[in-house]
Amino acid sequence: MIQTAKRLESVQEYYFSKKLREVNQLISEGKPIINMGIGSPDLIPHSSVIDAIKNAMTDHKAHEYQSYQGLAELRKEMTTFYQNQFDVSMDFASEILPLMGSKEGIMHISMAFLNKSDEVLIPNPGYPTYAAVTELVQAKPVFYDLTAANNWMPDFEKLEQMNLSKVKIMWVCYPHMPTGANATLEVFEKLIAFGKKHQILIVNDNPYSFVLNDNPMSIFQAKGAKDIALELNSLSKTFNMSGWRVGMVLGNKNFIDAVLKVKSNMDSGMFYGIQKGAVEALKLKSDWFENQNVIYSKRRELIFELSSQLKCSFNAKSVGLFVWAKLPNTSHSSEQFIDDLLHEKHLFVTPGTIFGSNGEGYIRFSLCVDEVKINEALSRFKA
Known part of the structure; x- marks a missing residue:
């Protein structure tokens, strides 16, 4: 028999890949499932973005291989976006690299900077892909605790007590997924100081800044961040372009060049039309975000009501695309709780445990569900 690589022994199939098969099976059986588990925007991109990709189809270079670094026009627009939204200056020629979604960036960064047996600081709770990719490149995940008591921020005193001699990368994600906690400039400054002290690359994964957030921030607003940090960003949530894969x-320059060495061996450039659409998205004015957030705000209020129906507690000041809710005192685990919801009320939400052990006792609702469906879900508890 052909044996799979040993690296696969340390990782599991992505939770949503597996769980959605069960959800889809229930749907095929006629069950009226409402899916509040996935953070995939159901809203559409701006009409100018869709027009841009349509119009690009007849450009004479549209169907050729594209540059590994992306169109200069796209890189310029990305850096302009950072200047306008975060007051952060980046060199479009050397300090930014377009990606086919920021998720691939997690792999590219890991391959560029990690050797076998290097260690990686990973938030608990946090995005599961950080740990999975770390395992795939044969490095070692080292989890650091985030807790509600500390507003889901790193505990730097505890971090300093750890053996950090083998740590090469620290993953952070602010605004935080799944909890919706928002970092302050002081937290970013502490992260940069920590990274410099221990020579750890700090990588902030930042796709949620503009969803229900009055204070969008970049880690590069902290002094000296370019010396020790990278930041991932994405058009998926901000511009409803998750399926387009633009990050x-x-x-x-040195860090970006290292990532480019990996990326240039793994794809042949992003499709021209998608890049042209991304350029138009990045040009959108503030009313785009305001209009999106009017919709998400209404949905969030309904999700708060649904959470209350479930006797869950939540932080009404959290930001981002999700509602992180603490379960009432119960003997059920998070996974048992959501399975009961799925089979008894035909409602799918995400158990907090898929984000780490500190997610036990929590569930996560997505705001990527229209008001009609949320109201329908509510009706199932009021009946």
Whole structure:
């Protein structure tokens, strides 16, 4: 028999890949499932973005291989976006690299900077892909605790007590997924100081800044961040382009060059039309975000009501595309709780445990569900 690589022994199939098969099976059986588990925007991109990809189809270079670094026009627009939204200056020629979604950036960064047995600081709770990719490149995940008591921020005193001698990368994600906690400039400054002290690359994964957030921030607003940090960003949530797969990584030239060495061996450039659409998205004015957030705000209020129906508690000041809710005192685990919801009320939400052990006792609702469906879900508890 042909044996799979040993690296696969340390990773599991992505939770949603597996769970959605069960959800889809229930749907095929006629069950009226309402899916509040996935953070995939159901809203559509701006009409100018769709027009841009349509119009690009007849450009004479549209169907050729594209540059591994993306169109200069796209990189310029990405850096302009950072200047306008975060007051952060980046060199479009050397300090930004477009990606086919920021998720691929997690792999590219890991391959560029990690050797076998290097260690990686990973938030608990946090995005499961950080740990999975770390395992795939044969490095070692080292989880650091985030807790509600500390507003889901790193505990730097505890971090300093750890053996950090083998740590090469620290993953952070602010605004935080799944909890919706928003970092302050002081937290970013502490992260940069920590990274410099221990020579750890700090990588902030930042796709949620503009969803229900009055204070969008970049880690590069912290002094000296370019010396020790990278930041991932994405058009998926901000511009309803998750299926387009457009992201970016930003940092100093040496770091970006290292990531490019990996990326240039793994794809042949992003499709021209998608890049042209992304350019138009990045040009959108502030009313785009305001209009999106009017919709998400209404949905969030309904999700708050649904959470209350479930006797869950939540932080009404959290930001981002999700509602992180603490379960009432119960003997059920998070996974048992959501399975009961799925089979008894035909409602799918995400158990907090898929984000780490500190997610036990929590569930996560997505705001990527229209008001009609949320109201329908509510009706199932009021009946």
